[in-house]
Amino acid sequence: MATTGDDALTGLQDRRSFLGLLRRQVVFANDRKNILALIVLDIDGFSRLNATHGFEFGDHALQHLAARLREVARAHDYVARIGGDRFALLLPRVMNSGHAELAVQKLQRLLDVPFQHGEHQARLAATVGVALCPQHATHPDYLLRLAEKALASARVAGVNCGVAPDGGASLDVSETWDIEIELEGALQRGELSLHYQPQVRVSDLRPVGVEALMRWHSRSRGPVSPDVFIPIAERTGLIKKLTIWALNTALRQASQWKHPWGELGVAVNLPASLVAQYDLPDLVENALHLWGREGVVLVLEITERSLMDARHSFDILSRLRTLGARVSIDDFGTGYSCLAYFKDIPADELKVDRSFVHGLLTDTASVHVSSLIIDLAHRFGLAVVAEGIEDQATLEALRVLGCDTAQGWLFGKALPSDDLQLWLDGAAAAHAGL
Ligand code: C2E
Ligand code: CA
Numbered sequence: 060m061a062t063t064g065d066d067a068l069t070g071l072q073d074r075r076s077f078l079g080l081l082r083r084q085v086v087f088a089n090d091r092k093n094i095l096a097l098i099v100l101d102i103d104g105f106s107r108l109n110a111t112h113g114f115e116f117g118d119h120a121l122q123h124l125a126a127r128l129r130e131v132a133r134a135h136d137y138v139a140r141i142g143g144d145r146f147a148l149l150l151p152r153v154m155n156s157g158h159a160e161l162a163v164q165k166l167q168r169l170l171d172v173p174f175q176h177g178e179h180q181a182r183l184a185a186t187v188g189v190a191l192c193p194q195h196a197t198h199p200d201y202l203l204r205l206a207e208k209a210l211a212s213a214r215v216a217g218v219n220c221g222v223a224p225d226g227g228a229s230l231d232v233s234e235t236w237d238i239e240i241e242l243e244g245a246l247q248r249g250e251l252s253l254h255y256q257p258q259v260r261v262s263d264l265r266p267v268g269v270e271a272l273m274r275w276h277s278r279s280r281g282p283v284s285p286d287v288f289i290p291i292a293e294r295t296g297l298i299k300k301l302t303i304w305a306l307n308t309a310l311r312q313a314s315q316w317k318h319p320w321g322e323l324g325v326a327v328n329l330p331a332s333l334v335a336q337y338d339l340p341d342l343v344e345n346a347l348h349l350w351g352r353e354g355v356v357l358v359l360e361i362t363e364r365s366l367m368d369a370r371h372s373f374d375i376l377s378r379l380r381t382l383g384a385r386v387s388i389d390d391f392g393t394g395y396s397c398l399a400y401f402k403d404i405p406a407d408e409l410k411v412d413r414s415f416v417h418g419l420l421t422d423t424a425s426v427h428v429s430s431l432i433i434d435l436a437h438r439f440g441l442a443v444v445a446e447g448i449e450d451q452a453t454l455e456a457l458r459v460l461g462c463d464t465a466q467g468w469l470f471g472k473a474l475p476s477d478d479l480q481l482w483l484d485g486a487a488a489a490h491a492g493l
């Protein structure tokens with residue numbers, strides 16, 4: 060018999076109670092350092108089935124699928140109906156993704172056997188999406204979203220099973236869990252800081268701004284690279300808190316620097332997940348209200364990935380610009396640039412990715428790409444920053460291509476706020492002596 064939180068038709072858990080269960084299982088997986096596999100599936104052509112054989116037959120098909128899922132589930136697995144013809148199978152304690160794929164294969168085999176109801180007979184087919192915790196996500200809502208996305212991609216690709224793409228560094232499972240837990244408390248323990256890397260004008264090497272880069276010095280493991288902890292923070296959702304902290308810290312510290320140039324930009328990196336959120340302009344406005352000073356221009360670095368839902372993100376970026384912030388498109392050329400909407404992007408500058416900059420002296424393809432990006436940006440009134448410049452010859456090559464701003468170890472590494480002040484003092488003395 061169905062109890063509260065159960066789906067009346069199939070007797071399985073419904074979406075709401077499943078979400079509660081998913082949250083608890085994520086916590087258990089974390090405690091035990093286990094892998095949790097989430098499989099979502101829906102029936103192929105379910106509305107056609109309803110239309111040709113009637114709703115009663117459709118209901119029976121749902122019950123049939125529910126029963127097959129129960130057969131696949133082991134004693135400690137969970138099955139739920141989380142939408143009209145959408146189901147979920149949650150497998151705690153799997154060894155790897157192969158385990159989840161075995162469950163999917165077993166289900167497909169069971170579904171291959173036709174079933175009969177009344178005078179009609181049918182064979183069900185289902186498309187499946189798989190996501191693992193912690194490899195793909197450690198936030199329950201995000202895990203579900205990734206599994207549903209994998210399902211949608213499998214549909215588009217015309218295959219019956221899709222697995223969420225691997226993201227971030229390839230750490231082993233318990234390492235990922237440990238870092239995630241430590242990172243939760245890192246902000247309170249004062250282990251995070253921002254370092255600032257100078258940016259200079261190519262024409263006369265005058266400082267024009269800095270990029271704020273996050274640093275984590277963990278008490279137990281020492282310095283942890285942002286390439287490791289930023290993707291983890293994105294998967295857990297902690298990135299929002301970290302970004303708010305970075306916005307406020309960067310504006311506060313930048314307002315204290317002394318220099319003779321009137322205005323300096325301070326660039327903060329925004330993750331794609333935040334650009335999609337409606338409260339982003341409010342967060343930026345609050346930070347500007349608290350710490351914004353004349354002479355400090357806030358630059359928001361976003362990646363091309365943020366622009367995939369163009370209409371929505373364009374709206375948010377336009378609002379950010381009306382607050383006085385500048386928008387910079389980071390790592391340009393490495394993602395999925397869509398030239399069709401390029402002319403409408405509410406942005407002020409493009410950053411040429413350092414992979415192209417590093418190839419400038421040795422690889423003609425990198426020269427072509429950099430040159431194209433610079434021309435394209437200028438045609439649409441955007442400034443161009445090249446990052447990762449390590450030597451004079453690369454700087455000269457960029458100067459010839461017409462690049463506006465340069466950033467890289469040739470000018471300075473990312474420095475703590477106090478050291479950046481010393482760097483600015485040195486630059487001011489050098490320019491006064493010119
Ligand atoms: P990014 O935004 O592309 O940042 C530039 C990276 O290039 C930085 O690495 C910087 O130290 C490095 N770099 C600068 N000049 C040179 C150079 O001349 N040669 C070479 N080889 N590298 C150079 P970092 O600090 O390790 O950051 C790595 C990535 O982590 C960043 O790439 C960014 O995607 C992410 N990240 C760092 N801080 C933040 C943050 O506060 N928020 C977010 N969302 N992401 C951040
Ligand atoms: Ca950046």
Ligand code: CA
Pocket residue numbers: 389390410412413446
């Ligand atoms: Ca970059």
